[in-house]
Amino acid sequence: MIEVDNLSKTFKVYHHRKGFFGSFVNLFSRKHRTVQAVDTVSFTVERGEIVGYLGPNGAGKSTTIKMLTGILVPSSGSVTVNGYVPHRQRKESAKHIGVVFGQRSHLWFDLPVQESFELLQRIYRIPQAQYRQNVEIFDELLNLGDFFQTPVRQLSLGQRMRADIAAALLHNPDVLFLDEPTIGLDVVAKARIREFIQRINAERQVTVVLTTHDLDDVEKLCKRVILIDNARLRFDGELTTLRRLLSTERLLSVDYAEIYPDVSIPNAHIVYQEGARVQYRFSPEEISAADLIGAILKKFKILDISIQEPDIEDLIKTVYEDNLMLERKLAEPISPDTQAN
């Protein structure tokens, strides 16, 4: 369904000199540097899969999505989506994909939702029966009826997002690209959108590529995740594999009663230290939480202590930092006792 082979994208970024004088120099000479936004990324996605495409801000997620949707032209490498090369056959390719950018709306800002939908019906040449059926289904799942006549600019973020996702699916696309579809939404709205994506995927076999910073999105929706960082592919596989490799790591935050010169504890790595507040990262395989807390209590006086699960950004950071280690781990066959963990 989607094939990406050695895909790269470089941007030229112009260097702006600072200050009043510098702005004059800029007029005559401009320096630029090349930024590698996506670097030799390869993966394939099969029909009906939901893939989480994850990475920290600026990792190259959106750039990849834009190349997959035909907006950006790759610097090198190849992309095919539904058998089309998106940037060469943009219009053809566009008929078979749906795109949602969480931070932008592709509805007509000043028009009621319904009129935007009718315009889309014309653009995609959706047969009347299919259009009516889709609107009915989406209304049932997303309660569009509440705001179907409201101009888009008056919608709440949650309503707008629901309308946007429905709009992207009106023409029954084979592939749906969702770029941060739950950004800024409350828990209820998020849950509703996830449920909707799940159903559409299950009932229509729509392939979904999802970028998000929300670990819940990933957990609820994706079996498979692709991680990129600094423009490069870091991990491509089952979410459970990733968890097994990484989620053993925990964070322990401690507020000490006073500032100690040396707060290092064996088997725990200090993530940061700010006055009397220290955060450790530890792996339960090396030291149990109880032992770690015990060791801390033995040495220091504390005010407060808390354990956190690492969030997705940290997971990704770990992948990046321990890249070599992860690759080694992946190469090893998984022994039955680690699997039991």
Add this chain to the structure above:
Amino acid sequence: MKSLYLAFQVYLAFTMKSFQKRMQYRVANLAGLTTNFFFLLVQIFVYTAFYAVYTGPLPLNLHEIITYFVLCQAFFMLMPFWGTRSEVTSAIKSGDVVLQLTKPVDFQAYWFADECGRAYYYLFMRGLPTFLISILFLDVAIPQQPAVLMAFAVSMTLSIFMSAVITITISSSAFWTLDTTGIVGMSYSIITLFSGMLVPIALWPEWLAHIARWLPFEGLIDVPFSIYLGKITGIDVWVAIGKQVAWNLFFLGFGRFLLTRGFSRLIIQGG
């Protein structure tokens, strides 16, 4: 053929939405109308004073000058970079252009439709009222021959199309410079002058008028208005309209070339 008809319907729908969208801002329109008449009166006073003291021969009499500026006030909002910006122009700046690119539509045609919606809105909501009210209170010439009115309608339609293709061509520079304020500002001044919006080209010194005749912008204002006033007649009407068509095709092609080049180096604002 059917496919062409369906495509036309889509772009017509874009034009209508662009029109309809602007209908919501009624107070702004009323304020704009008032401004129209304010400037119209200023122009009429200036030329009345000028004609009162100047006794030499002039290619346009006062009656024709007043008609010219009534038409100007009725139509200047349709010209490139006047009035509110079209959706696409702001979309390039904000980066929302990516969403238009994910749709199976021709981008230039979409933009053209959007600009036409803008133009027709100003034609009906600003142009017609300005013209009709002016007829009641001012000494406005109205062509007696239907052929002249027909030629004017054709020429004015070509002017509206040209306004759209010029806007698209110049605004595509946004793909290179990201901020078009400079280039748009410059084009706007050149267009305002060389279209004959400030002073009819007939009144210009010979050498400057000669330059204007070689530029496309006279086709926006001066050509259709001169046809209206009966200053261009007979075979010259066909020549003038032919030139408008040629310039339209030029900007259509050049704009298409720029857009194609622009997309290949597109950088989206805001990631």
